[in-house]
Amino acid sequence: MDGRLRALAIRSLFLFLLSLVLVAGFWYHREFYQIGFTNLLIIGGFVTFLVIWAARLAMTGELPRGRPSGELAFTLDEGDRLLKRVARSVVRPSEDLTAPSVGHVVRAKYETGTEFARLLIEDARRTFLSDLTDDDARQAGFRSAADLREAGTSRWSWRPADIVTILRVRALGGSR
Amino acid sequence: MNLSSVIVLLGVAADGWLLAFLAIRGRRPWLQSTFAACALSFLVVGAWSAARNEGVLPAVREDLVLGLMLLTHALTAILVLGLIHGEALPRRRAMTFLLLVPVPLLAYLAPIEGWTVATAYEGTVLGGFLVLCLGIALGETIFARHASPMFATHAFWLSVGVIALIVAGPIYTYELEFLGRSPLAGANLAAPLALACFARVALQTDPFPIAPRRPKGRTTTGGIRGADAIVFDERRPKYALRTAEEEAGSDRPTLIVARDPPKVTTSGVASASFAPNRHAALRTVTTVSEFLASAPGGFVVLEDLADLSVLSGWRAAGEVAVRLRHVARDSGSTVILCPSRLTESERKTLQGLDLPWWPMADAATEIVAILAQSFGTGAGRLFDSFCRGHGIRREDVTTDHVQALQDFLSRALTELSGVVGGPAAHGLQVQFEAASSVLRSFAAQGAVEIARGKWPSRRSSETDVELVVTAADYWKGKEMEELFAAADAVSEREPLFEKARLVFVEQLGDAGEGVLRTQLAKIGKKPEEIDKTDLVRIADRATVDLGSLADVVDVPQEKKRIQQQIESIRQKLELIAEGQE
Numbered sequence: 001m002d003g004r005l006r007a008l009a010i011r012s013l014f015l016f017l018l019s020l021v022l023v024a025g026f027w028y029h030r031e032f033y034q035i036g037f038t039n040l041l042i043i044g045g046f047v048t049f050l051v052i053w054a055a056r057l058a059m060t061g062e063l064p065r066g067r068p069s070g071e072l073a074f075t076l077d078e079g080d081r082l083l084k085r086v087a088r089s090v091v092r093p094s095e096d097l098t099a100p101s102v103g104h105v106v107r108a109k110y111e112t113g114t115e116f117a118r119l120l121i122e123d124a125r126r127t128f129l130s131d132l133t134d135d136d137a138r139q140a141g142f143r144s145a146a147d148l149r150e151a152g153t154s155r156w157s158w159r160p161a162d163i164v165t166i167l168r169v170r171a172l173g174g175s176r
Numbered sequence: 177m178n179l180s181s182v183i184v185l186l187g188v189a190a191d192g193w194l195l196a197f198l199a200i201r202g203r204r205p206w207l208q209s210t211f212a213a214c215a216l217s218f219l220v221v222g223a224w225s226a227a228r229n230e231g232v233l234p235a236v237r238e239d240l241v242l243g244l245m246l247l248t249h250a251l252t253a254i255l256v257l258g259l260i261h262g263e264a265l266p267r268r269r270a271m272t273f274l275l276l277v278p279v280p281l282l283a284y285l286a287p288i289e290g291w292t293v294a295t296a297y298e299g300t301v302l303g304g305f306l307v308l309c310l311g312i313a314l315g316e317t318i319f320a321r322h323a324s325p326m327f328a329t330h331a332f333w334l335s336v337g338v339i340a341l342i343v344a345g346p347i348y349t350y351e352l353e354f355l356g357r358s359p360l361a362g363a364n365l366a367a368p369l370a371l372a373c374f375a376r377v378a379l380q381t382d383p384f385p386i387a388p389r390r391p392k393g394r395t396t397t398g399g400i401r402g403a404d405a406i407v408f409d410e411r412r413p414k415y416a417l418r419t420a421e422e423e424a425g426s427d428r429p430t431l432i433v434a435r436d437p438p439k440v441t442t443s444g445v446a447s448a449s450f451a452p453n454r455h456a457a458l459r460t461v462t463t464v465s466e467f468l469a470s471a472p473g474g475f476v477v478l479e480d481l482a483d484l485s486v487l488s489g490w491r492a493a494g495e496v497a498v499r500l501r502h503v504a505r506d507s508g509s510t511v512i513l514c515p516s517r518l519t520e521s522e523r524k525t526l527q528g529l530d531l532p533w534w535p536m537a538d539a540a541t542e543i544v545a546i547l548a549q550s551f552g553t554g555a556g557r558l559f560d561s562f563c564r565g566h567g568i569r570r571e572d573v574t575t576d577h578v579q580a581l582q583d584f585l586s587r588a589l590t591e592l593s594g595v596v597g598g599p600a601a602h603g604l605q606v607q608f609e610a611a612s613s614v615l616r617s618f619a620a621q622g623a624v625e626i627a628r629g630k631w632p633s634r635r636s637s638e639t640d641v642e643l644v645v646t647a648a649d650y651w652k653g654k655e656m657e658e659l660f661a662a663a664d665a666v667s668e669r670e671p672l673f674e675k676a677r678l679v680f681v682e683q684l685g686d687a688g689e690g691v692l693r694t695q696l697a698k699i700g701k702k703p704e705e706i707d708k709t710d711l712v713r714i715a716d717r718a719t720v721d722l723g724s725l726a727d728v729v730d731v732p733q734e735k736k737r738i739q740q741q742i743e744s745i746r747q748k749l750e751l752i753a754e755g756q757e
Binding site (some may be wrong): 029031094095096100101102103104122123124125126127128129133135151165167 | 351355455482486492510517519520569571
């Protein structure tokens, strides 16, 4: 099944279960709510508000991880490598990096500004550029550390003493 | 059996399961004990309530059950406080247990005042205490959610648990009374949900495993006695790790908390490594506080503050520094923070915390400065020859390499003895001895002396300003060029066995030499016979042998550490072999 359809099915199921709980709650407390319109309006209204709120989050994919925060810009090649799962990590200069912490979702955009995916950050670490290994480079979709450094040098004017952040990411589906 | 009794009994079973689960999985005895007491009190009250509803048990004294109900509320507040202030040391823990003091008093007064389980939440002193306990728990969680970036997520789950207890406790009792039904007699239907939330937080903030464990108790103080969090400002945490070894050597409880397991397990130094998740910052705090609670006056190095920043966010990492400072002061311990790989803005924020800030010298820079005092501007060339000869990068050089450097220079001078004679040779020898003396005294300096800032690089720059011609400049002539050429030759002819030995010892500790000799024996060579092709063979064989060792290790972190060591050994041996071509 397509990833997006599966996510939609899971979210819908969650929403349905929530609705069942809501109805069961009203039924269980039916005598309590009979005592007056005001009680029903306040308590029932509040619970319904929470359900609608949760539903909104669920349907926009913001549950259980919250809204995406921050964004990462990719070249067309880099973006494709991530979407095709050839690359699993992203290497960026640490200074001025706006990515959130591990477990959060970040928007992935092409340099033109188009969002192409949302990425879950699974792991992150900082290292000196000179300490990057070939394995780090391969995870980022490059053949060797030298290739990665060369690409970074032309894009960000990297120097060996610079500090970079390696983010291990997972694409959460298509653009929204 | 009516529905409410079934639900209560299911809750009792869930309480028991959670109790056992946390008892098995947790690493904090104090917190586990509090959780166990809290879960047990909910469990007993629930079982009693169901049994009374079903008429299974004979009548139990009302004040005893009321006492248990009081206990559930007081222990809930204590548990929540313990979870939020997890780093609190025994002295502070004891303060939270003051909440238990009114429990026997109120239980004693219950029959006199006519308080019953069914009317517990009414507007009496008893009801006030019960609500106060839940109020303290809720208030602390709300405060923690807003005040602590590190604890915000956990505070949410704690508040879910406490609100569930409030809804299923006082509010539900009020509803049942309103409808004219009999209350559940002490049982709280939300107890399993609340305990599940508390258990979740307890496990997510559990300390990292520490190995090896040392016996509890205060021991001797080391060279750094300040009870504070100190920042060792160095590009790579070299002095921090060296100081940890020195402190452990003086029998002080020492812990290194880092992203990766240590390459070499130094005797006496305990270590804990981060799990790569967003709770790393809080778990680091609980790890350090639990360690220092069991070993007051200890010494802790937090090696990878920068990694905490990317795992949990900088606000959480900054809070770690603040909390660790409190822990260090409360326990009379020293915590070293390493700002290596922090961004400029993060460093500024850390400096804004007013922690003691100790600038540390870079070993490579200082060694070059010392060599420059004797050998002039060619010192860098000499040093590079040494690094090339030993297959180490300039930035990886530490004061531990000073002895090897002296041996290297000595060999270079020996090489020269046949070429340079007379006063020139004597002059070089004098310069070598002067450099060796300064190198030795520099290497002998600990972090405290280095932090005073009297570094060779600073002294030499001052000297250069004062003197127009230095001794080093005087000798910067033909003999120097010959010395550099000799050093290059030495680096080429340095026994390969010695280079390989350094690589193995660097990665595997003293056992590394034994591993290398075993590999040599397997390929049937003596140390003086090995050539570059042997190095490649040794690299391949060591990869296979140590790889099979890694395969049988079940602990993922240890397995990863061994694999990193193998990879590092292979790369460095190949580097040395390439350098021979």
